[in-house]
Amino acid sequence: MIPETVRIPFDQLHAELARILRQKGFSPERAGASARLFAETTRDGVYSHGVNRFPRFLEYLDKGYVVPEATPVQTGSLGALEQWDGQRGPGNLNAWFCTERAVALARQHGMGGVALRNTNHWMRGGTYGWQAADAGCIGICFTNTIPNLPPWGGKDARLGNNPLVVAIPREGGHVVLDTAMSLYSYGKMEGHAQAGTQLPYEGGFDTAGNLTRDPNEILKAGRPLPIGYWKGSGLSLALDLMAAVLSQGLGTAAIGGLGTEYQVSQVFICLDVSSPAHFGERQSIVDAALDFMHGAAPASPGESVYYPGEKTLRTRHENQTRGIPVELKLWQDLQQL
Incomplete structure (x- = not known):
């Protein structure tokens, strides 16, 4: 849940x-x-x-x-x-x-x-x-x-x-x-386990040595990929x-x-x-690389290609505007400390 x-x-x-x-x-x-x-x-x-x-x-x-x-x-x-x-x-x-x-x-x-x-x-x-x-x-x-x-x-x-x-x-x-x-940090796997969801891709081995997307099995085995x-x-x-x-x-x-x-x-x-004297082309070099990467055809309809940190900026803006999502039980516990 x-x-x-x-x-x-x-x-x-x-x-x-x-x-x-x-x-x-x-x-x-x-x-x-x-x-x-x-x-x-x-x-x-x-x-x-x-x-x-x-x-x-x-x-x-x-x-x-x-x-x-x-x-x-x-x-x-x-x-x-x-x-x-x-x-x-x-x-x-x-x-x-x-x-x-x-x-x-x-x-x-x-x-x-x-x-x-x-x-x-x-x-x-x-x-x-x-x-x-x-x-x-x-x-x-x-x-x-x-x-x-x-x-x-x-x-x-x-x-x-x-x-x-x-x-x-x-x-x-x-x-x-x-x-x-x-492939997945322990924090990410624990989050999926708490939510009862599977990992998007196989992220480790279960106790029988089989690759699995089940975070609980990976955490139980202690064998992330x-x-x-x-x-x-x-x-x-x-x-x-x-x-x-x-x-x-x-x-x-x-x-x-x-x-x-x-x-x-x-x-x-x-x-x-x-x-600027030594690295004046820094911005154009980085922009050209990102533009080239963004031009990749999506692997699936509706998907986009992102550079590392790009989604972070979007999430930052949303949470700064709407408020930061915190688990209700955790927030109540913190307020009692």
């Missing part, structure tokens, strides 16, 4: 989440910043990593996995690359800070990178792609996770689904790719190794030993393409 929803104005949702975070030990400024990121993620239609994930975030606060007032501390500097320790602070605030640092380094060096260890789940990874693109930078960000993806040819989870974000700035709408290494089969499996490992080596933090195997996903490692890379 699809849960009943209500539409909440952005400012009201932001204020309610900020109120709860202040009760959990956040300063007013940090509560407002973290709540804004949760609210913006929900407004943009990524409900699984916005307000729907907020109760789990509160649980992690209560268990001490997330330290409300902890802020990143720099541990190393190699010119255009910096290393930071997140001190188990709120993942979205740590990631926002590190993207700002990567932008600042890119302004100075043309490109900049920040490797972050000992941090927490960054919620929607695409947030930091939009942030970089708004600053006129190409952004490349990735994180490792707890083991939740079997390597190709294996049955048990030994890799993370390690999201990767790539953003290219563009007037009229940035191109922002935000993808996990599994890597993107590109063996290619996604290999890319997951490469992202994990880069994040751990660059930050000198934990890899997926070590995170798995903690029993819960925290103390993860992340990387934020920005390339400054804002200079």
Whole structure:
């Protein structure tokens, strides 16, 4: 059954989440910043990593996995690359800070990178792609996770689904790719399971080893399908190794030993393409590629071709205008906190 929803104005949702975070030990400024990121993620239609994930975030606060007032501390500097320790602070605030640092380094060096260890789940990874693109930078960000993806040819989870974000700035709408290494993220599968709907395409294996569209069977088996089969499996490992080596933090195997996903490692890379003198053709190059892609004949009548981030802009406009859909029961529970 699809849960009943209500539409909440952005400012009201932001204020309610900020109120709860202040009760959990956040300063007013940090509560407002973290709540804004949760609210913006929900407004943009990524409900699984916005307000729907907020109760789990509160649980992690209560268990001490997330330290409300902890802020990143720099541990190393190699010119255009910096290393930071997140001190188990709120993942979205740590990631926002590190993207700002990567932008600042890119302004100075043309490109900049920040490797972050000992941090927490960054919620929607695409947030930091939009942030970089708004600053006129190409952004490349990735994180490792707890083991939740079997390597190709294996049955048990030994890799993370390690999201990767790539953003290219563009007037009229940035191109922002935000993808996990599994065909469907766990949040997406949980959403379909809750709604009682099948996945659009086969997204993993059931306990008998058969490909299936049933999210409940995939979650039960713990065998989501890597993107590109063996290619996604290999890319997951490469992202994990880069994040751990660059930050000198934990890899997926070590995170798995903690029993819960925290103390993860992340990387934020920005390339400054804002200079007209060096990148004056940026807009025309991107527009030409998107126009060419949009010209593809639809696979089915009534379908359209979209670039990564295009649907997000439409959802953002709709939810900003009409209010953000939130499950009624969840909204009532939040108001009681």
